[in-house]
Amino acid sequence: MKRISAGTLSFFADTLSVVLIALLLSAATFWFIQRPVFLLRHVDVVIEGNREAVSVEEVAQALKGNLRGNYFTASLGSAAASLKDIPWVKDVAIVREWPNSLQIELVLHEPIAIWGDGKLLAKDGTIFVANPDVADPNGQLPRINGPEQKRMRIYDQYRRFEAVCEQYGYRVVSLDLEDFGGWIVRFKRPDGKALKLTLKEGDSPEALDEKLKEVILNLPRLKDRLGGEPLEMDARYAKGVAVVKPAAEQETDEDMEHLPGESKDGR
Structure with missing residues (x-):
């Protein structure tokens, strides 16, 4: 009969003691964390x-x-x-x-604009569905729309347009980017009607800013000539701007006007 050495017995005894202590500690811990106070x-x-x-x-x-x-x-x-x-x-x-x-x-989320059909665009670029009236009770958020993957580009361009408009007492009401229609920006004075302006999609942000500035600076001259602020303007042309007359003066759908120093040939 093979004998078990004293060292082996001691090892098994120590191991059993550790297991028993671990079991006791686990039971005590389980009992403790289940107390009603927790x-x-x-x-x-x-x-x-x-x-x-x-x-x-x-x-x-x-x-x-x-x-x-x-x-x-x-x-x-x-x-x-x-x-x-x-x-x-x-x-x-x-x-x-x-x-x-x-x-x-x-x-x-911190909403920065109303996107499309009533969704909200957050500062981090997230589009989420929520009640726009809660986000914008005073109607101060801009309305922007376009291809979803270009949403932050559209918002950045809105901010550029808004900076230009603020210099002359206008504010941007909405901005759309259409794949084939270009940029459509609506802007107005606080007490006025919105004017719709179409700009070329492929132009650089700086060129778009300059075109908007040019249009705003020439509005007084156009207003005098047309008897009121135009309803719509199309500035996608390389030289010249198409203008829709005010309703009271409207005889044709569009008349061509050119800004100082420009002719009216082609887009």
Whole structure:
């Protein structure tokens, strides 16, 4: 009969002791974390952004079924993912607060324009579906539209156009980029009607700015000549601008006008 050495017995005894201690510690830990004091009793929500955009009901509905367990066992990842499904929410941070609370910080999108048919364009380029009236109660956001992949280019051009318009007391109401129609910018004075101006899509941003500036500077002369501000202008021509007369003076759909120093040949 083979004998077991004293060293081997000692090794098995030490191993068994470690296992027993680990089991006892696990049981004690399980018992500890299941104490009622650690049941989640408070969830504080901090909103960074437009607080009118997200309601308490939306947050509660998003967390329902996605926030289980207690201070130790709650899956913060699942809760954060459910909150990100709220259209306005850009980012979520959840922190445990001892012994039975969570603090949730919601970072909301910052809308910079109304996109297309009533969606919103955020500062980071995200397009999301939400109520435009909540984002723009005073009607100050510009309306822009065009190919979605060019959305930030369109917004950047809007800002350039707006900077030009502000110098002369106008503001940009909307800006569209059409694949075959070019840039369509509508701008006006605060108390006036919007004027529609079409510009060539292929021109550089600097050239577009200069063309808009040129048009604005020549509006007083055109107004005197036509008896009122034109309704529409097409400046896609290389030399010359097509003008739609004011309604009271309108006899034909379009008349050709040329800016000082320009002729009217071709696009």
